[in-house]
Amino acid sequence: MSLKAREIRELTPEERRKKLKELREELMHERGVAAMGGSPPSPGKIRQIRVSIARLLTIMREEGEKK
Structure with a gap:
């Protein structure tokens, strides 16, 4: 399950x-699993992770945090 913006905002900067x-x-x-020819358990999992990372980075930048 991807992270929601509201959930991310509730986290501390360290979290x-x-x-x-x-x-x-x-x-x-x-x-790595996909590159080795294995099928991921859920086909949309890689996209879901990427979206969660993007949301995290967006909110961190909005609030002036460093990576």
């Missing part, structure tokens, strides 16, 4: 950075 790191690691893993 947002931690969540961003987790999502990037998960994206790397899913892309």
